[in-house]
Amino acid sequence: xxxxxxxxxxxxxxxxxxxxxxxxxMLFILYSLIRxxxxxxxxxxxSDLLLGTQWYPxxxxxxxxxxxxxxxxxxxxxxxxxxxxxxxxxxxVFLSEVxxxxxxxxxxxxxxILGFFPSVVLGFIGMVVIAPWMVTRFDxxxxxxxxxxxxxxxxxxxxxxxxxxxxxxxxxxxxxxxxSFALGATRLETxxxxxxxxxxxxxxxxxxxxxxxxxxxxxVVLMAAGGAAIIPRSIMDPVRPLTxxxxxxxxxxxxxxxxxxxxxxxxxxxxxxTLAHNMTALWIEQRGKRWRS
Amino acid sequence: xxRFGVLLSVSTLxxxxxxxxxxxxxxxxxxxxxxxxxxxxxxxxFMESHPKANISxxxxxxxxxxKAIIDGTTSIAGSSRFIKQSEIEAAxxxxxxxxxxxxxxxxxxPVVHPSNPVKNLTVEQLRDIYxxxxxxxxxxxxxxxxxxxxxRDTSSGTFEVWEEKVMNKEKIAPQAQVVAxxxxxxxxxxxxxxxxGYIGIGYLDKSTSALKVNGIEGTAKNxxxxxxxxxxxxxxxxxxxxxxxxxxxxNFILSNAGQKIVAESGFVPLR
Numbered sequence: 323x324x325x326x327x328x329x330x331x332x333x334x335x336x337x338x339x340x341x342x343x344x345x346x347x348m349l350f351i352l353y354s355l356i357r358x359x360x361x362x363x364x365x366x367x368x369s370d371l372l373l374g375t376q377w378y379p380x381x382x383x384x385x386x387x388x389x390x391x392x393x394x395x396x397x398x399x400x401x402x403x404x405x406x407x408x409x410x411x412x413x414x415v416f417l418s419e420v421x422x423x424x425x426x427x428x429x430x431x432x433x434x435i436l437g438f439f440p441s442v443v444l445g446f447i448g449m450v451v452i453a454p455w456m457v458t459r460f461d462x463x464x465x466x467x468x469x470x471x472x473x474x475x476x477x478x479x480x481x482x483x484x485x486x487x488x489x490x491x492x493x494x495x496x497x498x499x500x501x502s503f504a505l506g507a508t509r510l511e512t513x514x515x516x517x518x519x520x521x522x523x524x525x526x527x528x529x530x531x532x533x534x535x536x537x538x539x540x541x542v543v544l545m546a547a548g549g550a551a552i553i554p555r556s557i558m559d560p561v562r563p564l565t566x567x568x569x570x571x572x573x574x575x576x577x578x579x580x581x582x583x584x585x586x587x588x589x590x591x592x593x594x595x596t597l598a599h600n601m602t603a604l605w606i607e608q609r610g611k612r613w614r615s
Numbered sequence: 616x617x618r619f620g621v622l623l624s625v626s627t628l629x630x631x632x633x634x635x636x637x638x639x640x641x642x643x644x645x646x647x648x649x650x651x652x653x654x655x656x657x658x659x660x661f662m663e664s665h666p667k668a669n670i671s672x673x674x675x676x677x678x679x680x681x682k683a684i685i686d687g688t689t690s691i692a693g694s695s696r697f698i699k700q701s702e703i704e705a706a707x708x709x710x711x712x713x714x715x716x717x718x719x720x721x722x723x724x725p726v727v728h729p730s731n732p733v734k735n736l737t738v739e740q741l742r743d744i745y746x747x748x749x750x751x752x753x754x755x756x757x758x759x760x761x762x763x764x765x766x767r768d769t770s771s772g773t774f775e776v777w778e779e780k781v782m783n784k785e786k787i788a789p790q791a792q793v794v795a796x797x798x799x800x801x802x803x804x805x806x807x808x809x810x811x812g813y814i815g816i817g818y819l820d821k822s823t824s825a826l827k828v829n830g831i832e833g834t835a836k837n838x839x840x841x842x843x844x845x846x847x848x849x850x851x852x853x854x855x856x857x858x859x860x861x862x863x864x865x866n867f868i869l870s871n872a873g874q875k876i877v878a879e880s881g882f883v884p885l886r
Contacts, residue, residue, distance in 0.1 A: 378786060380769040390789070449799070454806035464763040464792055464810070466803060549793030560792050570768050570795050 352593070359590040362386065362583035371587065377551035377562070379571065379581040386584045390551040392591065394468075394561035397554055398543055399536045401472030402479065407529050410480045414487035414528075419513050430488070437481035444474045445545030453546070462558045464548055469557040471547035475536050483532035490524020491517060523607055530603045534596050540565040564588045642670045642860055643689045646680020649772030650693030650849050652880040653719060657868050660876060668860050684713050684852050690861045692852045695721065695772060713852045718868050720883040722816040722838035722846035723776045726801070726823040728808040733757040735827040738844055741781050744811060747788035752809065764791040765803055765812035773797065777813050780845045797881070813845075817881030835883045849882065 362371065366386050374387020413433070417426055452473065453465025494517050502512040518525070548560020549570070568585050575581045644654045651674040658670040675683075680692030685706045698706075698713055706713050725741060727733060733755050736744075743749040745764050753759045766787050767774040778787075794800050797818040804812040805822035812823075816833065819825055825833055828844050837843035857865055867873045874884035 377789065378769075381786065449802050450806060453803070457807045457809070463761045464765075464803075464807060466792060544795065545799070549795075550790055551793075552789045560790075562793065570793070 355586060355590050355593065358583060359587035360583075361578075362580060362587050365580055366584070371584070375553065377567070379575075379584060384580060386580070388564075388584075388588060388591070390553050391562055391564045391567050391588060393553045394543075394547070394551075395537060395563040395565065395592070395595070397468055397561060398471050398475060398547060398563050399533060401468060401557065402475035402536045403529075403533050405472055405476035406480045406532065407483065409476070410483035410532070411487055411525065411529070413480070413484045414491055414525075415513060415518070417484070417488045418491035419509070419517065430485070433481045434485050435481075437485065439478065439481075441478060441539060441541040442545070444478055445542045448474045448542065448546030456558075460558065464558075464560055466546055466548035467558050467560045468547065468554050471543050471561070471563075472557075474542045474546055475539055478539065478542065479532035479535050482535060483528045486528035486531060487521075487525050490521045490528060493524065494520045526603060526607055530599070534599060537595055537599070538565065538592065540569050544569050564592050642668065642691065642864055644670060644672045644691045644693065644851075645675055645683045645689040646691075646693035646852075647677040647695040647772070647849070648674040649677075649695040649721065649775065650674075650718070650851065653849070653868070653877055653882065654691075654693055654851075656876045656880055657864070657873055660872065661864055661867050665860070665863065668864070670864065681713065681852060684854050685709055685711055687711060687854055690854065690857075691864070694850045694852055695775065695847065697848070697850065698852065712855050714854075714856055716851045716853070716865055716869070717848045717885065718851050719849045719874075719877040719880075719885065720835075720838045720846055721772070721776055721849055722833055722835070722843060722883050723773055723780070723813050724816055724819060724825040724833040724845070725811060725813050725828065726804050726819070726825050727811050728804060729822070729824045730808050731757060731824070733826065734824075735830055737829050738781055741811075741828070742783060742785060745782060745787045745791060746785050747790060760809045763807055763810040764788070765800060765810055766791045766793055767800065767813075768793055768795055773813065773815055776845060776847055780847070815881045816883055817878070838883045839885070846883070 371386055371388055372392070373389055374385060375389050376385040376387045377390055378385040417429060417433075421429065448470050449466065452470050456462060456465035456467075456470060498516050498520055499512055502516045507515065543561075543563045544566040547563060547566060549562045549566060550560040551562040551567070552559065554561050568588050571581065572585050575585065642658075644658065651672065654672045658672050662668050662670055674693070677692075677694040677696055680689065680694055681698055681702050683689035684692045685702065686709070692713075698715065703713070725736065731752070733752060736755065740749065740755060744762055745766065747764075749755065749762065751759065751761055764787075767777070769778075792803065794803055794812075797814045800812045800814050801818055801820070801823055804810045811826075814823075816835065816838070827833070831837055831843050833843050833845065838846040851865065851868070853861060853865065868877070869885070874886065877884045
């Protein structure tokens with residue numbers, strides 16, 4: 323290994339180039355995001371931006387309070403996770419531990435195909451099916467709300483999380499299960515005490531990817547969340563997440579206006595959200611390791 | 616904002632250079648994004664029948680369009696409002712004389728769910744709904760049902776008319792739902808018995824029912840004779856009385872074929 327063959331160097335250089343190109347592109351995106359979001363701070367203080375509750379970017383004078391958008395993003399993500407993570411983890415356990423293999427051969431591909439479902443179709447279903455149903459069923463102001471968007475987003479991330487979680491459960495060695503059964507454990511005990519702890523990092527990564535997908539999702543919230551820039555007081559209130567504000571407003575805003583910069587700032591916030599989320603997950607994972615050993 | 620201004624003046628300057636060296640047959644259409652769909656569709660049809668004509672269409676807002684006319688950097692400026700006194704003065708000072716042509720009428724209809732018994736609202740009532748002062752259809756002679764006000768994104772031309780003719784500088788309550796298009800507006804009002812929204816006249820179909828405003832029905836006829844309050848004329852301004860290809864293009868928009876394009880773009884044709 324210390325003296326690699328000459329033939330090995332060419333692929334190595336090629337892979338290095340491609341990889342560093344990828345990193346360079348990411349850095350450039352980060353740079354332009356920061357470059358175009360900083361100018362807004364010259365006109366609006368950071369605390370007004372983050373804690374202001376009035377989002378009127380096109381009025382005169384404009385107001386750039388992003389708290390409703392931030393809370394909108396967080397609340398939809400949280401609700402969607404609450405709806406989808408238990409379901410998808412249970413589904414993964416069912417598929418990998420309980421399900422007869424013939425049924426599994428059918429179910430797994432079906433779930434994986436569901437993962438490719440276009441989000442615009444889901445959003446449309448939310449608009450024309452779920453929203454009118456909610457209005458008549460619950461007698462609420464509007465069917466385009468936090469709950470509607472969360473349900474759709476939940477449906478969207480269930481296949482992703484299920485598929486990844488099932489893979490990590492599957493990769494737990496057969497021996498562990500056999501040992502557990504040999505000690506007289508029931509199937510429930512085996513799954514909950516042996517298999518799941520062994521697969522925990524994988525399950526965590528699966529959930530993490532699902533939640534991150536939810537934070538960045540745009541089309542579903544643009545169509546089904548109602549778009550009102552308020553801090554929701556119930557799950558039936560409409561919300562306007564950061565992503566849908568960017569998507570709806572960027573097209574018409576004058577180039578390099580304050581509104582334009584503030585939308586870039588919203589993008590930067592989204593990036594920081596996912597970053598914070600990643601860090602937390604990493605921290606939890608490390609804590610979990612310490613706790614187990 | 617300052618940088619934007621610099622950028623704008625640089626681009627205007629560039630545009631000026633191009634306009635100066637433009638060949639005969641080159642028409643530059645700038646201005647209101649509301650008029651943009653008309654200019655775009657009309658330019659495509661016009662270039663098909665006049666292969667020599669070369670029309671470039673862009674949208675930068677009514678104010679920018681009129682400014683470009685004053686500066687002489689564009690041939691035609693679309694505008695969703697009439698020229699202001701200050702702009703006329705600036706034009707006269709520069710020796711240019713913007714000539715207005717009304718090309719279409721933009722009428723916006725308030726719509727509700729077909730099951731809603733309310734058929735007529737005043738402009739003041741509509742404004743109170745959108746500012747959140749009126750919250751229940753009961754207060755307007757309807758059933759005891761909360762009102763779900765649906766509005767458009769603040770950058771849309773439809774919103775602009777609503778803001779100008781109905782809201783009268785008052786802010787729309789943040790509780791109002793926001794949708795991104797006329798189509799989405801029809802969908803969300805049709806699916807919600809308590810909803811009220813507003814759409815361009817071309818988007819009205821059986822799935823929603825339009826309200827009268829101040830007792831006047833929002834028809835093409837009432838929009839044209841000026842009695843319907845939520846409507847406005849759309850203009851194209853030319854630099855001086857138009858000649859050559861520019862004249863032909865304006866004539867084309869005012870012709871029957873051009874007015875058909877106006878109707879297809881969701882506006883009220885002039886006749």
